[in-house]
Amino acid sequence: MKTDEELILECRAGNGASWETLIKRHQDRILNLAYQFTGNKEEARDVAQDIFVRLYMKKDHYLPGKPFKTWFNSLARNLCIDHYRRGVRDRAIVNTPVEEFVHLTADIETTDHRLHKRERKECVQSALRTLGEISREAIVLKDLQGHSLEEVAEMLVIPIGTVKSRVFRARIELGRAIMRLQQTQTQPEGSNGL
Amino acid sequence: MDCKRFAELVPQYLAGKLGDLDFARMIEHESECEDCQQLAAAEMSEAVVEPQVESDRAQSDWLSETLDRTLGADCEYIETRLAGQIDGVKIDEMMAKHVDDCKSCRMLGRVLAELPQYYEAFPRLKVDRAFVPEIVERTIGRVPGILDVVRALLKRPEALIEGAVACALIAAPFAGDLPAKLMVKIDQAPQTVIQSAHIDDLSSSLDQRIAAANDHFASVSTERRQIIEQEFNDAQQWAHKKYDYITSTDPETGSPTAKAWQWTERALGRTGLIEVDKKKKTNEANKNPDSSSGTE
Numbered sequence: 001m002k003t004d005e006e007l008i009l010e011c012r013a014g015n016g017a018s019w020e021t022l023i024k025r026h027q028d029r030i031l032n033l034a035y036q037f038t039g040n041k042e043e044a045r046d047v048a049q050d051i052f053v054r055l056y057m058k059k060d061h062y063l064p065g066k067p068f069k070t071w072f073n074s075l076a077r078n079l080c081i082d083h084y085r086r087g088v089r090d091r092a093i094v095n096t097p098v099e100e101f102v103h104l105t106a107d108i109e110t111t112d113h114r115l116h117k118r119e120r121k122e123c124v125q126s127a128l129r130t131l132g133e134i135s136r137e138a139i140v141l142k143d144l145q146g147h148s149l150e151e152v153a154e155m156l157v158i159p160i161g162t163v164k165s166r167v168f169r170a171r172i173e174l175g176r177a178i179m180r181l182q183q184t185q186t187q188p189e190g191s192n193g194l
Numbered sequence: 195m196d197c198k199r200f201a202e203l204v205p206q207y208l209a210g211k212l213g214d215l216d217f218a219r220m221i222e223h224e225s226e227c228e229d230c231q232q233l234a235a236a237e238m239s240e241a242v243v244e245p246q247v248e249s250d251r252a253q254s255d256w257l258s259e260t261l262d263r264t265l266g267a268d269c270e271y272i273e274t275r276l277a278g279q280i281d282g283v284k285i286d287e288m289m290a291k292h293v294d295d296c297k298s299c300r301m302l303g304r305v306l307a308e309l310p311q312y313y314e315a316f317p318r319l320k321v322d323r324a325f326v327p328e329i330v331e332r333t334i335g336r337v338p339g340i341l342d343v344v345r346a347l348l349k350r351p352e353a354l355i356e357g358a359v360a361c362a363l364i365a366a367p368f369a370g371d372l373p374a375k376l377m378v379k380i381d382q383a384p385q386t387v388i389q390s391a392h393i394d395d396l397s398s399s400l401d402q403r404i405a406a407a408n409d410h411f412a413s414v415s416t417e418r419r420q421i422i423e424q425e426f427n428d429a430q431q432w433a434h435k436k437y438d439y440i441t442s443t444d445p446e447t448g449s450p451t452a453k454a455w456q457w458t459e460r461a462l463g464r465t466g467l468i469e470v471d472k473k474k475k476t477n478e479a480n481k482n483p484d485s486s487s488g489t490e
Contacts, residue, residue, distance in 0.1 A: 028319070044319065
C-alpha cells in the first residue's frame with residue numbers, strides 16, 4: 001500500500017487514481033473533523049469537500065520528505081477555522097461567558113448522573129457549540145480527533161505548554177457547559193435554582 | 195522553564211495569577227519535574243499563622259483568604275488539575291480534600307472524569323456515495339462517459355462496428371455472455387462480401403440507445419465501471435483486428451459490408467437496443483440474391 005507521501009506526489013504528476021485513493025483514505029476523518037467544528041451535517045459535508053479541493057489546489061505546496069498528515073491537518077484546520085469565523089459573523093453565535101458557570105450551587109448531586117448515550121450525545125454537541133474558537137479547536141483536535149499534544153502544537157505552530165493550557169481550560173469550559181445543560185434538564189419548570 | 199524560575203513563580207501559580215504563557219509553562223514543567231511537584235504541594239500545605247502586613251481587614255478575614263490559597267482551596271488551580279485527570283495528571287491528598295469539601299469542584303471533577311464517555315457518544319459520520327465523485331469532478335474534471343467515447347469513435351466510418359461491439363459489452367452484465375456469443379457468430383460468418391448496406395436507420399436508433407446505456411453506465415459503481423471500460427478496450431482491439439480482416443476480403447467496396455451490418459444488427463438486437471425484424475432480413479435477402487450470405 002502506497003503511503004500518503006507517495007500518493008500526493010503522484011497526484012502532482014497527474015495521476016487521477018492516486019488522487020481518488022488519497023481522498024478515500026482520509027474522507028471519513030476529514031468529514032468528522034468538519035462536523036466537530038461546525039456541528040451541522042450538511043455544512044460539514046460542504047466544508048469537508050472544500051478541504052479536499054483546497055488540498056488539490058495546494059498540492060504543489062507540499063514539501064517532499066515532510067509528513068503529509070501534519071501538513072494536511074494544518075490545511076484542514078485552517079479551513080475549518082475560516083468557516084467557523086464566517087459562521088460566527090453570519091449567524092452571530094453567542095459564546096456564553098465561562099464566569100456564568102462558576103460555583104454552581106444547585107443541588108444536582110442527588111440526581112442520577114448516568115445519562116443514556118443519546119442524552120450524552122445531545123449534551124456534548126450542545127455544550128461544544130457554546131465554546132469559543134480557541135477552546136473548540138483545542139477540544140476537537142486533542143480530544144475528539146485524538147492528536148497528541150506535539151501534533152497539535154505543530155499544527156497550530158504554538159508551544160506544547162500553550163496547547164496543554166488551552167486544552168485544560170477548554171475542558172473546564174466544556175465541563176461547565178455540560179453541568180449547565182444538566183441543571184437545565186433536571187430543574188423543574190419555573191424553578192429559579194434557589 | 196527551569197526549576198529556579200518555577201520556584202519563584204509558585205505563589206502566583208497557586209493563586210492563579212499568572213498570565214497564560216507563564217501558566218502554561220508552569221503546568222508543563224510541573225508535569226515533568228517531580229521535585230517541583232513536591233515543591234508546589236508543600237507550598238500549598240504551609241499555613242500562615244501570623245499576618246506580616248498591615249491591613250484594614252480583620253485579621254481573621256485575611257487569615258482565611260491566605261489559608262484558602264495555601265491549603266489547596268484555590269479552585270482555579272484545582273480545576274486545572276482536574277481537567278488533566280484524563281491525561282493521567284494526579285490529584286494529591288490535599289487537593290482531594292479540597293474537592294471533597296468544595297461542591298463546585300466536586301461536581302466539575304465528576305463531569306471532567308466522564309468526558310471520555312461524552313466524547314464516545316459524539317456522532318461519527320460516514321461519507322455518502324456521491325462524496326468522492328463530486329470532489330473528483332471539482333478537481334480533475336468530469337470523467338468521460340461512454341457517450342463521449344462512442345461519439346469520438348463515430349467520427350470514423352468503421353467506428354460503428356466497434357460501437358456495436360462496445361454496446362454489446364456494456365449490456366453484457368444484463369445479457370449474460372453476449373460478447374462471447376457475438377464473437378462466435380462473427381467467426382462463423384462467411385468471409386465473402388456482397389454489398390454495402392444502408393445503416394442510417396440503424397445509426398439514429400443507435401445514438402438513442404447509446405445515450406440510455408450511458409445514463410445507466412453513470413449510475414453503476416466505480417469498480418463496475420472500470421470493469422466495463424476494460425472490457426470495452428479489449429473489445430475495441432478485437433474489433434479492429436476483425437474489421438481489418440473483413441474489409442481485406444472486399445477490395446472493391448473498401449467499406450463495411452452487408453455481412454458486417456448484419457452482425458451489428460444482430461448484436462444490438464441481442465442487447466435489446468433495437469428490434470431486429472427477422473422477416474425483413476429474409477425478404478431483403480430474397481430480393482437481392484447477390485446480397486444473400488454466402489454468395490460467391
